[in-house]
Amino acid sequence: MDESAVVFGNQSLVGVLCEPAQAGAMAVIFVNAGNTHRCGPNRLYTILARRLAAKGYASLRFDISGIGDSPPATGLGKFRDYAARQVREATDYLAHAKGYPHVVMLGLCGGADVAFDGGTADERAAGLILVNGAFVDGDAFADIYHKASRKTTNRFYAAGLFSPRRWWRLVTFQSQFWKRLARRKQAAPPAHTACDRSTTETASVDSRLKWETLARRKANVLLIYSEGSVFWDIYNAANKDYLTSCYPADRLAVAFHKNADHTFTLLSAQERLAKQIEQWLDTLPPSHSIAERRAIGERI
Amino acid sequence: MSAGVPNQNGTITPLMFPSGSWRLMGVHYAPSLQTKRGVAVLMCNQVGPDYGEYYKTARMLVGMLVARGFDCLRFDYTGWGDSQGGSEEGSVQQWLADIASAEALLRQRSGCSKICLCGFGFGGLLAAAHAARCEAEALLLWESVVDGRSYCRTLRKNHSAWLRGSFAKATKLDKKFQAMGFVAAADLERQMRRWRLTNLPLCRAHRVFAVVQEGSSDQAVIVEHLSRDGISVKTCAPGDALPLRPMRTAIAWLKEIALEAMALEAMALEGMAGDG
Numbered sequence: 001m002d003e004s005a006v007v008f009g010n011q012s013l014v015g016v017l018c019e020p021a022q023a024g025a026m027a028v029i030f031v032n033a034g035n036t037h038r039c040g041p042n043r044l045y046t047i048l049a050r051r052l053a054a055k056g057y058a059s060l061r062f063d064i065s066g067i068g069d070s071p072p073a074t075g076l077g078k079f080r081d082y083a084a085r086q087v088r089e090a091t092d093y094l095a096h097a098k099g100y101p102h103v104v105m106l107g108l109c110g111g112a113d114v115a116f117d118g119g120t121a122d123e124r125a126a127g128l129i130l131v132n133g134a135f136v137d138g139d140a141f142a143d144i145y146h147k148a149s150r151k152t153t154n155r156f157y158a159a160g161l162f163s164p165r166r167w168w169r170l171v172t173f174q175s176q177f178w179k180r181l182a183r184r185k186q187a188a189p190p191a192h193t194a195c196d197r198s199t200t201e202t203a204s205v206d207s208r209l210k211w212e213t214l215a216r217r218k219a220n221v222l223l224i225y226s227e228g229s230v231f232w233d234i235y236n237a238a239n240k241d242y243l244t245s246c247y248p249a250d251r252l253a254v255a256f257h258k259n260a261d262h263t264f265t266l267l268s269a270q271e272r273l274a275k276q277i278e279q280w281l282d283t284l285p286p287s288h289s290i291a292e293r294r295a296i297g298e299r300i
Numbered sequence: 301m302s303a304g305v306p307n308q309n310g311t312i313t314p315l316m317f318p319s320g321s322w323r324l325m326g327v328h329y330a331p332s333l334q335t336k337r338g339v340a341v342l343m344c345n346q347v348g349p350d351y352g353e354y355y356k357t358a359r360m361l362v363g364m365l366v367a368r369g370f371d372c373l374r375f376d377y378t379g380w381g382d383s384q385g386g387s388e389e390g391s392v393q394q395w396l397a398d399i400a401s402a403e404a405l406l407r408q409r410s411g412c413s414k415i416c417l418c419g420f421g422f423g424g425l426l427a428a429a430h431a432a433r434c435e436a437e438a439l440l441l442w443e444s445v446v447d448g449r450s451y452c453r454t455l456r457k458n459h460s461a462w463l464r465g466s467f468a469k470a471t472k473l474d475k476k477f478q479a480m481g482f483v484a485a486a487d488l489e490r491q492m493r494r495w496r497l498t499n500l501p502l503c504r505a506h507r508v509f510a511v512v513q514e515g516s517s518d519q520a521v522i523v524e525h526l527s528r529d530g531i532s533v534k535t536c537a538p539g540d541a542l543p544l545r546p547m548r549t550a551i552a553w554l555k556e557i558a559l560e561a562m563a564l565e566a567m568a569l570e571g572m573a574g575d576g
Binding site: 003004005006007012014015016035036037038039041042043046061068069071072156159169176226227228259260261263265266267268269271 | 381384
């Protein structure tokens with residue numbers, strides 16, 4: 001495995017290219033998780049990149065403008081727009097400079113939404129690994145988020161109903177429940193908390209057009225949600241019914257990681273996530289050989 | 301090593317450099333030649349779960365410093381960030397060796413003879429340890445850990461509290477010392493617990509600036525231990541989530557050092573001309 005520091009694109013984006021000793025057929029692009037720099041939360045992207053290299057997959061983890069070491073984003077417009085453009089620049093770099101004609105885009109949290117946008121706009125995206133993404137656009141996101149976060153909290157306390165330790169902490173006022181309750185009492189109620197079916201559907205119109213594009217392109221998608229993420233509840237409220245009925249079942253995999261928090265903090269959670277991603281990548285149809293890749297890269 | 305990329309304030313060069321048998325990831329920020337001040341700043345990052353948060357602070361400080369003419373190098377220790385090695389392969393001695401390698405690289409790339417070590421969190425303790433053995437001009441401590449033992453204790457306590465309020469459940473795999481994403485082998489934790497500011501040899505840096513909670517016991521320890529004849533320790537409170545005030549104060553402090561260095565150089569040149 002070899003790792004090298006790279007700079008590419010119109011905005012001089014800083015990244016690390018991780019290549020296996022035996023060059024594989026496909027490269028993975030890691031998209032910044034929120035505003036966390038290219039190593040990912042808890043160094044997750046670095047760990048995944050090295051594990052994937054051991055399996056023969058090259059990868060590029062880079063910083064979108066204004067995050068990590070890439071120069072600030074001045075005059076580039078809205079974040080989601082320029083971030084998706086820069087994911088395309090990363091794909092261009094892998095194709096032109098390294099000869100990888102196809103990529104898999106991987107993003108966590110906000111990065112999942114950017115990878116989703118980038119993957120929709122680029123035919124070279126053979127697959128998407130979207131971890132704890134929202135895929136809900138528009139002003140209604142706040143409403144959906146509010147309702148979903150209540151569900152997440154309820155799930156957390158429901159899981160503790162049969163735990164004597166948690167009951168003990170509750171009755172002895174050691175539980176964080178009391179702090180949360182106090183905070184909720186202090187916080188002003190949201191202006192609008194209704195989240196009916198029509199709100200959810202309106203919010204997802206743009207996303208659904210993107211899902212349709214991906215389905216037409218026969219892109220393989222792995223959706224991963226962790227038990228501790230509010231985005232699992234957002235998925236259930238906004239995207240589950242639509243995706244299970246409309247997206248080709250053989251190209252969509254949805255995984256739920258129990259006992260994992262939003263950023264897969266514990267080693268055990270990271271291990272399960274890495275294994276799942278490796279297994280899923282192995283199921284993708286084989287891409288081109290190295291010689292074919294180089295030839296395609298030259299043509300591009 | 302990739303080529304430097306010019307931007308409005310200078311040049312950014314991401315690079316991999318050796319430190320013993322490891323390769324570390326660093327980014328050299330060079331100011332434009334017109335603004336260059338002749339003092340370079342080495343960023344020694346935090347070692348702990350809030351590495352990412354301090355990374356953002358360091359990056360912001362670097363941006364402001366480069367715009368004002370300072371060369372900066374930000375790098376990851378062995379087993380951290382993009383550098384080689386797993387999180388269990390780092391050791392305090394290795395991290396100190398990493399700082400030495402990074403300092404040599406910064407001197408070579410910047411051409412500056414005056415170096416300021418800037419350490420965040422546990423990186424502050426490492427920077428102070430390195431300042432006791434090298435010819436650093438100045439030492440900037442940003443919310444530095446002063447006692448490794450109490451730091452590790454706090455990490456364990458915070459981790460337990462976080463686990464209780466989280467969906468995450470520890471399994472057999474999680475037996476190692478973990479603190480919200482920071483993984484350390486038992487031996488590394490033992491090493492970290494042994495490090496204490498008051499046990500370090502006297503700092504050889506000529507000036508010290510500490511961003512530390514005013515009135516705290518840490519402030520007293522830093523001032524007492526690092527002050528010596530003719531050298532005073534300047535302090536500033538960390539402030540809010542966006543630490544602009546301490547950054548501006550630190551930059552003003554560094555500008556003074558750069559101005560003095562330039563004046564000394566000018567005097568030396570005049571002396572040489574007079575001798576000639």
